[in-house]
Amino acid sequence: MLTEGIFYDTLRQGILAAITMSLPILITALVIGLTVGLFQALTSIQEMSLTFVPKLTGILVVFWLTMATMTQTLVAFFTGHIIPLIQGTGGL
Template structure:
């Protein structure tokens, strides 16, 4: 494998990782902002108030997007990694 193919595969792998992580990171950002706004408006400074809703939102989005994540990883490995291993 030459350097161009190596870096192209690495670039595509990193982009796949970003694509897979986006739903979870996006919902964590939105939940964190919502809870932070709620805490600022009500002056409640409880640590579990920031942790529990964000954790629940992440678990729900992870459960809902597992099919998308699995299909994305399988298609990446099928189209990119397995042909490199097989030498095609």
């Protein structure tokens, strides 16, 4: 039986897993965006591809480097919270 406590605990753990997996990519996009924006403001270069290409490259590199950690986080969440709920053995 899925009670409110189990539901909210699973929801909290899912949100925490999503934040943990997306944080490296978001921080990379923020740092590269701020750096390129500052460079554009200082040099008065307003080229749209100047912001897009470095940000996309940085995001792809960070995604590739953290893919194993993201997979481990997702697998741990599913094996620790979702699968026991489906089997009926999970609960508080």
